[in-house]
Amino acid sequence: MTQVNAYETGRADFQLSAKGLVIPYSVFALSGLPGETLELTIRDTTSGAKFQYRFGESIQTVTAGKPFGVKLPALPGTYPLRLERAADGHTMKLNLFVMQPASRVVKGRLNGYRIGDYPQATGKKAALYPKPRGFIKLTEDNGSTQLSPHFTLAQFPSKQASGYPKYLIVRERLVLKLELLLEELNLSGKPVKGFVIMSGYRTPFYNAAIGNVPFSRHVWGGAADIYIDDSPKDGMMDDLNGDGKINVGDSRWLYDFVEKLYGQTFYEPFRGGLGLYRSNSAHGPFVHIDVRGHRARWGH
Structure with missing residues (x-):
């Protein structure tokens, strides 16, 4: 190893x-x-x-x-x-x-868990946003199941208030991308133990409740909003750029690091969106990544 x-x-x-x-x-x-x-x-x-x-x-x-x-x-x-x-x-x-087949979703619910209704994509969007085939069941007992060496199932469910079981989608390509970014950070000399997944999968119900666009990559399990919280472990982004402050400069540092990987052959399978987000009253700075298959940038 x-x-x-x-x-x-x-x-x-x-x-x-x-x-x-x-x-x-x-x-x-x-x-x-x-x-x-x-x-x-x-x-x-x-x-x-x-x-x-x-x-x-x-x-x-x-x-x-x-x-x-x-x-x-x-x-x-x-x-x-x-x-x-x-x-x-x-x-x-x-x-x-x-997975639980998507056909078992009845009136927007799967075994009582609120999924909502997936938007109907038309035209060119139809191939990019197919209806999900199924959902992974998350219980109180299987949350520690490893998706990969550094990520578990419990890190990715929709943030809506609910009991168990919950249901979610996590694209394997997204998990591979997260692992690759973690490895590249460490190879660069930036010791990082892992990412906080501030937002992974979102049900269409929750996505609409927070006012996000209907075709968010989160709704298809292919996106994650992340930050690094290793030292100190305090629920906020670390001071990545070393200026003694926790602000957009730190999410910009992470954004720029990810951006530099684009164009390299080993990174081609992980092309996707990259977004920069500042702090507000609800959260600290973070970066959005996804695996949509083509380049998209915002916030920088």
Whole structure:
């Protein structure tokens, strides 16, 4: 596992291709619908390396470079899958979320939890804003489930007042982008333990209640409003630019850091929106990121 100062990247010794993404981490979460088959391919520097995967009662042997399918259970929930390289025992854990199908939303509610109504996209927007296929169930017991080495499920639900269960969407590409930004910050010499996810997923109901635009990327689980709160840990952005103040200069520092990554080949899969936000009476400074697939900028 690669280490930068006290920060560990959480990278595995092999990679996995799934859902059009390359997953390099020792723990990661994927989601799908009941009974759906996830197509996976192990990427390893040793051609033809053998791996075992354990999923429920099943133990199968697979070969690096050859696709294989994993059929998800019929019952929504969280299911662990373990991949192990036969030669040396190096592992990767997948947390597989079997989602509640969106078809179970009735009158804007899913098992009592208020989702609201998704806006109907037309024309060119239709392909960019498809209706969600399903929602991940968040309970009091599964919030600590890791989405990746440094992020958990409990960091991403809509901020609306409600009990459990809650339901949400978290795009895997967003989680990969957050991990990459965290790693790049540490590689640059800026020791950062993690990001505070001030706002992740938003239900259409909550998004409308706060007066946001209907087609916000948050509503599709592909956006996060973030800040760094490591030293001191006080619920506010850290003094990133070292001027002794906590203000827009610190969110600008983070914005500029992210902006410098654009144009680099390794960052191409994570193109998206980047927004700068100042403090107000409700929150401190923060930065918006998303994975919309094309460049968008505001606030700077």
